[in-house]
Amino acid sequence: MPRVPLSHIAHGRSGDKGSHANVAVIARTDAGFAWLRDNLTAEAVAAYFAPLGPSRVERYEAANVRALNFMLYDVLAGGASRSLRTDTQGKTLAVALLRMEVDWDEPAPGLPS
Numbered sequence: 067m068p069r070v071p072l073s074h075i076a077h078g079r080s081g082d083k084g085s086h087a088n089v090a091v092i093a094r095t096d097a098g099f100a101w102l103r104d105n106l107t108a109e110a111v112a113a114y115f116a117p118l119g120p121s122r123v124e125r126y127e128a129a130n131v132r133a134l135n136f137m138l139y140d141v142l143a144g145g146a147s148r149s150l151r152t153d154t155q156g157k158t159l160a161v162a163l164l165r166m167e168v169d170w171d172e173p174a175p176g177l178p179s
Contacts, residue, residue, distance in 0.1 A: 069167045075101060078160030085142050089159045092133040099132040105168065111136050114166050115159075136163075 072091070075098040080089040091106060093099035112123040121140040128135060138159070 068170060070170045071164060072106075072166045072168050073164035075168070075170060076164065078164050080158070080160035080163075082142055085140050087138040087141050087159050089136045089138060089163055090128075090133050091136070091160070091163065092131060096132070099129075101168075101170065102132075102134050103127070106134055108136065111138070111163065114163065115141065 075095075076091045076093045078089065078091045080087055082088070089111075091102060093102050106125075108123045108125040111125070112120055115123070115138055118138070118141040120138040123139070124137045126135040126137070127133075141159075
């Protein structure tokens with residue numbers, strides 16, 4: 067089974083909630099959303115972002131827009147007003163997650179089979 071970046075299946079956005087980050091992953095297709103639901107767990111996202119030290123990660127589903135939303139708690143070190151981190155508003159976390167390599171055996175949307 068080939069490994070591809072998660073960006074082949076989805077796109078995303080992220081932002082801050084004080085010391086926490088909100089990361090959304092939006093599937094490009096129904097098949098991609100089915101894969102996300104089955105495979106992109108809160109545990110997998112927590113492991114991927116372990117170097118940032120989230121105290122916990124929670125997953126929420128927005129099926130009407132084929133999206134999963136992840137809350138990463140305590141990764142922004144106090145938010146924009148107190149943190150010395152480069153990305154104090156968590157704007158790049160979705161881009162980082164979309165670089166995660168996943169097993170995917172379907173043709174990616176927009177790519178040759």
